[in-house]
Amino acid sequence: MKKELSPPFKITNDILNLVYEIGELVGKISAEKEFEKNLTLRKENRIKTIYSSLAIEQNTLTLEQVTDVINGKRVLAPLKDIKEVQNAYEIYERLDELNENSMKDLLLAHKIMTSELIKESGRFRSKNAGVYQGDKLIHMGTLPEYIPELIDNLFLWLKNSKEHPLIKAAVFHYEFEFIHPFQDGNGRIGRLWHSLILSKWKKFFAWLPIESLVQKYQKEYYIAINNSNKDGESTEFILFILEIIKETLIELVETQKMTDKVIDKMTDKNKERVKLLMKYLGQNDSISNKEAQSLLGISEATARRFLNSLVKENLLVAVGEYKARKYIKK
Structure with a gap:
């Protein structure tokens, strides 16, 4: 029987408190069931997830362009960036089909995520690779010959560990990035697998845009990874990720309450x-008075009063001068 090696990390009081607090928030969301029933909200958050995960990797498309690509509209942008969006949407839509404990499914996810983008799509890298900040090497990935064994062991630990799914997902995410098993796409797949593990615990995590806050705190995300690398264990990264999840859930609960x-x-x-x-703002960055008139079948004056009333209620934010004014979700 193969010996399982447990990744090094410590369960601190701060981590236990965060797991408890997240559990309380999860209970509030699960009780309402609105998030799982609301198809528009689910699609809106999935689009945000894909946009943020790709933006972290320097994809140049805006949220509106990502939405258009997903909705099958033509977009003038680099073909590589468009393909990244199409690939990411395909694999996120198949999240339910994936087994979080399967190396075979991990390779399939990578194959779809990087299809027509890299040579070693769906395969572990055959050459050395590192993570760079400009010209500076900040982390050298595992030597190629050790990758299959280390990933296999990571899956073995994931399957057998009795830790809370919130902790298991964070540890897997960190260890996966540390091994850096692919030629490209490690960040995207690591974040995808994090969502997958959590979605097997609570289904709505499949649509929760944790990546949006990772993008917002991108600098801190990499600092947490680098500090964990120096510490030789993932405790700091676990803390960071749990804080991100807590903030995402608080935003979700407060937005739903306000609405x-x-x-x-x-x-x-x-x-x-x-x-x-x-529904419209779930698929577009903003709405103008003219667009609201057309969408809602109302006059210019009625549209203006209606939009301004939602600004007063803190559901929308008005951006721009009077004639060119647009409204975005708060």
Whole structure:
């Protein structure tokens, strides 16, 4: 029987407190069930996930362009960037089919994520590779001949570990990035697998845009990885990731509360208008007065009053001068 090697990390009081706090937030979201039922919200968050994960890797497409690519519209942009979006969307849509404990599925995910982009798509790298900051080498990946064994052992630990899924997902994420098993796409696959592990615990994690906060705190993300590399264990990275997840869940709970509170006070007609508007903003960066008129079938003056009322209720933010004004979700 193969001997399992456990990755080094410590379970601190801070980590235990975060696991508890996240569990409380998960309970609130699961009780409402709105997130799982709302297909528009799910798609909106999936698009944010893909946009953020690719933006971390220097993909140049805007959120609106990513949305257009996913919706099958033509976009003027580098073909490589468009293909990255198409590939990422395909594999995130197949998340339910993947086994989080399977190396075979990991290689399949990499094959789809990097299809037509790199030579060693769906295969572990055959040459040395490192992580660079400009010209400076900050981490050298595992030698190619040791990669299959180390990844196999990581999956063995993941399958057998009795740790909480929140901790297992963070440890796997860190160890995977440390091994750096692929020619390219390590960051994208590491973040995908993190979401996969959590989604097997609570389904809504498949649509939760944790990557948006990783992008927001990108500098801190790499600092946590580098400090864990120096420490020789992943405790700091676990703490960082749990803080990110907690913040994501708090935002989700507060946004839903705020939206529900505003909608409850509205007439049935305006409730329907808000639903249509939020659906539109789930697929587009912003909306103008003219676009709102067309979408909702209302006059210019009614659209202006309606949009401004949502600004007052903190659901929207107005950007730009009067005639060129756009409205975005807060």
